[in-house]
Amino acid sequence: MTDWTAAVDVGTSAVKAVLLDARGRIRATGQAEVPSAHGEQEPEDWWEASIEALGRCGESVSRVRMLALTGQMQDLVCIGGARPLRPAILYSDTRAHGELAEAYRLLGPEWTDVTRNEQDASSLPAKVLWLRKHEPDVLERTELMLFGASGYVGWRLTGVGCCDVTTASTTGLLDAAARTWWPTAADALGLRDVLPRLVDGEAAIGTATSPAAREAGLLPGIPVVVAPGDAVSTTIGIVGDDPHRGYTYLGASGWLAVVVPEARVPRAAHRLLLPTPGRQLMIGAVISAGAAADWARRTFLPGMSAADADRLAAEAGPSGLLALPSLRGERFPVRDPLARGVIVGMTDTTRPDQLYRAVLEAVAFAFRTLLDTVPDNGVPIPVTGGGARSGLWQRILADVLGRPVLRTNTSEEVAALGAAATAIRAAGGRPPPPLADRDASTLLRPGPASMQYAKLAAAHAALHSTLTPTFQALQDKP
Incomplete structure (x- = not known):
């Protein structure tokens, strides 16, 4: 062309x-x-x-x-x-x-x-x-x-x-x-x-x-x-459309998206068809990601900047708590408009920085629920969105997911870039490579904390279903 x-x-x-x-x-x-x-x-x-x-x-x-x-x-x-x-x-x-x-x-x-x-x-x-x-x-x-x-x-x-x-x-x-x-x-x-x-x-x-x-x-x-609509065009712009490639997005809301064959996936996940028959985009979308992190920082560490809050929480290591970030209901790992935020495991020695970090960990655990259904192909998972600026959250994602993560310098036009790549390919041209293959920085591999998080993954995955009756009771009128 x-x-x-x-x-x-x-x-x-x-x-x-x-x-x-x-x-x-x-x-x-x-x-x-x-x-x-x-x-x-x-x-x-x-x-x-x-x-x-x-x-x-x-x-x-x-x-x-x-x-x-x-x-x-x-x-x-x-x-x-x-x-x-x-x-x-x-x-x-x-x-x-x-x-x-x-x-x-x-x-x-x-x-x-x-x-x-x-x-x-x-x-x-x-x-x-x-x-x-x-x-x-x-x-x-x-x-x-x-x-x-x-x-x-x-x-x-x-x-x-x-x-x-x-x-x-x-x-x-x-x-x-x-x-x-x-x-x-x-x-x-x-x-x-x-x-x-x-x-x-x-x-x-x-x-x-x-x-x-x-x-x-x-x-x-x-x-x-x-x-393709924006979610798939964004995926093509960041990682392309090869099977088992995915990325995470951390904005006010957040999601983990993975290209997979057309097979059964977790019920609460969104499934979007790709132009290529036999492929779909599987998305686990968390309603409150960055919004929950901001709430936790304002509530538990009032007046502290995001950078200082991250530094304090990083020094403390894993929180030892389990949390749900569902401040406004939830879409994944369950579809439940009545779901609410929860922190489990507090004692009289629990510190505010641990409570803040637990909310960041909660979003990563939700993503792990979906990622555990996908074979590990060894390819790093790009982290995008405003939350990707947090070195602490990148470290938590690598450790909780048990996979290497990659901060990608995505542009605001990434969905448009994916759409352009699709059109260029349709016209017989050679589209530009996805951003994760040509514009990346900060590769983080799982660290020692990943074993501690792995022991808690099953307990976290059960939290929503365990607490569903509680959420319902909180909404029942007297």
């Missing part, structure tokens, strides 16, 4: 754009904020922010000959009369908790098995039922449903309504084995005529129309690829 590729990642809070030259080098980046209301966003804000982010890449946009799109998944976008009929209901919105039981009655007990994911109030069938109950006119006027931000931007560019299989696997509407929309769900919900075309994320959905291309500063007629 001799031409440049642009990639756009349409996130919840911002759109990030990146331009890559023919050798896969980043030549320009741009970013624009996305306004947000609680649980909803205006799809047109995604489009306008995408235009702004591309514009901030400068005049080099004129060299782009292919555009790749990725972004947030599991959104509900209803289109009628060539425009959105209401704001998009986001993946994080759980207003449809009352409709979830109705969805299970409608779709039957096989719903989880067919979709290969445990369903909750964020699933699209529950949201569709919520619309049917509260905004029936929207459903009646809907001519096309889209399920991700990149699908909407792709529709604005090409006029083609589509959904990549990764995003589709988050919706609760996909027959994962067949990699097609599930007819039972489509018929039961009355969606057969409004579902978008499924694409594998490795082929152009169409070409940019002249009006849309002019608006975005692009050349008319360039191919547009809707790449």
Whole structure:
């Protein structure tokens, strides 16, 4: 390939754009904020922010000959009369908790098995039922449903309504084995005529129309690829898509993601299809990771900086405690909205720095629950996100996981880089290697403490199930 590729990642809070030259080098980046209301966003804000982010890449946009799109998944976008009929209901919105039981009655007990994911109030069938109950006119006027931000931007560019299989696997509407929309769900919900075309994320959905291309500063007629949704594009950008490669992310929330064959995985894990048949991304997502760490530092070590708190907790060694970081419910290793934070094992000699460290260890133990299901291929596990700046947390991860970890200098545009790599490969070019293979630092191998943590792993894995009745009792009204 001799031409440049642009990639756009349409996130919840911002759109990030990146331009890559023919050798896969980043030549320009741009970013624009996305306004947000609680649980909803205006799809047109995604489009306008995408235009702004591309514009901030400068005049080099004129060299782009292919555009790749990725972004947030599991959104509900209803289109009628060539425009959105209401704001998009986001993946994080759980207003449809009352409709979830109705969805299970409608779709039957096989719903989880067919979709290969445990369903909750964020699933699209529950949201569709919520619309049917509260905004029936929207459903009646809907001519096309889209399920991700990149699908909407792709529709604005090409006029083609589509959904990549990764995003589709988050919706609760996909027959994962067949990699097609599930007819039972489509018929039961009355969606057969409004579902978008499924694409594998490795082929152009169409070409940019002249009006849309002019608006975005692009050349008319360039191919547009809707790449895999953001979680898989991020994975491709960091470690690629080879089996048994994975990474951890430590932000306000956190997760461990591993590419695995399409086989049975822990029930609470999220499973997302990759473009390559036979592969899926297994994700153990912890609701409160960095958020729990910040809470623990403020609560147990008030006024202390993160660096000083880490230094104090590092000197103390393993806490000798077991904790759950579930301050706002939990998604992994269980799906339990009633789960709460817990610290077990305190005595009259327990110090504040031990309590703080126990919360960091708790996140690592949750990741270990998932990693223990994956063969150890000896490849280090990259650690990304803001929490990766903590040398203490990196050390805890290496010791608790029992695997070497690698701090990777990931960029904010990593999902866009993964989307670009997918598009370049689809066009017959050679994509740049993943970041973990070319831009890494600070390899940490498990240390002496790993044996101590290994003895506690089974006890930690049992904590959630042991305390489920307690969490329920705490929510029961007197």
